[in-house]
Amino acid sequence: MHNVHTHTWDQTVHFDPQTVREADLARGEPLDLTVRFEAFMADMDPFDRIVVFGLKARHTGYWVPDQYVADFVTCAPKRLVGFAGCDPTQPGYMAELTYAVEELGLQGLKLGPIYAGFDPRDERCTPIYAYCVERCLPIVFHTGTTFNRDAPLAVSRPWLFDEIAIRHPELRMVLAHLGHPFYEECLVVIRKHPHVYADISALFYRPWQFYNMLIAAQEYRVTHKLLFGTDYPFADTQESIDGLRNVNHVIGNSPLPRVTEETIEGLLTRDSLTLLGIT
Numbered sequence: 001m002h003n004v005h006t007h008t009w010d011q012t013v014h015f016d017p018q019t020v021r022e023a024d025l026a027r028g029e030p031l032d033l034t035v036r037f038e039a040f041m042a043d044m045d046p047f048d049r050i051v052v053f054g055l056k057a058r059h060t061g062y063w064v065p066d067q068y069v070a071d072f073v074t075c076a077p078k079r080l081v082g083f084a085g086c087d088p089t090q091p092g093y094m095a096e097l098t099y100a101v102e103e104l105g106l107q108g109l110k111l112g113p114i115y116a117g118f119d120p121r122d123e124r125c126t127p128i129y130a131y132c133v134e135r136c137l138p139i140v141f142h143t144g145t146t147f148n149r150d151a152p153l154a155v156s157r158p159w160l161f162d163e164i165a166i167r168h169p170e171l172r173m174v175l176a177h178l179g180h181p182f183y184e185e186c187l188v189v190i191r192k193h194p195h196v197y198a199d200i201s202a203l204f205y206r207p208w209q210f211y212n213m214l215i216a217a218q219e220y221r222v223t224h225k226l227l228f229g230t231d232y233p234f235a236d237t238q239e240s241i242d243g244l245r246n247v248n249h250v251i252g253n254s255p256l257p258r259v260t261e262e263t264i265e266g267l268l269t270r271d272s273l274t275l276l277g278i279t
């Protein structure tokens with residue numbers, strides 16, 4: 001079982017104080033988002049392989065150094081797959097990225113256009129995408145909304161990634177959180193492009209929306225392009241698995257369509273890392 005979306009960071013060091021306060025909106029209550037290795041690994045018990053990253057986004061006050069992620073991965077190198085952060089609005093981002101991959105051994109990239117305040121189609125991203133294609137590095141993009149007040153929704157829309165996939169057809173991309181609440185846009189993008197996927201992390205806490213997302217994915221026949229993730233520490237593993245397995249509870253015994261066992265178990269057993277080109 002694979003988890004394609006987890007974080008490591010220390011909120012007292014890597015977040016601006018305003019960001020720490022705004023993060024309360026994520027689950028509607030104050031959260032301690034600092035990730036501790038022992039607790040993290042205990043939570044990740046069901047997974048053989050876990051993708052872990054921080055975030056670099058100066059605009060909204062996140063800055064997790066790649067070295068920090070690499071050191072975290074070193075504690076469990078057989079199971080953890082570290083991804084670099086990258087903020088193309090900041091000087092030296094390509095040098096930082098090549099160092100993270102070639103010296104620190106990170107195997108993919110996390111980008112947060114809404115957090116860092118850039119359009120993913122921006123020219124500054126072109127060398128990033130070219131490098132990722134050349135090195136076979138997948139990119140997890142945050143897509144859809146978030147809680148930070150200064151984060152521009154305009155650059156969160158899943159349809160923006162259609163143009164990137166047309167320009168870079170070999171680029172492996174994961175559109176995180178199914179682009180919530182713009183999930184229909186996300187589903188049509190992943191349907192068109194063989195190497196574009198979406199993850200379902202951090203969606204179960206809106207059960208009606210989550211149910212509708214998975215029904216729409218079935219109707220568009222793209223459930224094989226959905227990957228399991230938890231967005232730890234925002235959500236933990238057991239509640240994420242339970243939220244998925246119980247997704248039909250919201251409709252009770254009504255005659256509405258049901259999310260199938262095949263969809264649910266497919267999500268829990270998919271070989272996501274191979275799909276993303278990670279060996």
Ligand SMILES: [Zn+2]
Pocket residue numbers: 005007231
């Ligand atoms: Zn996340």
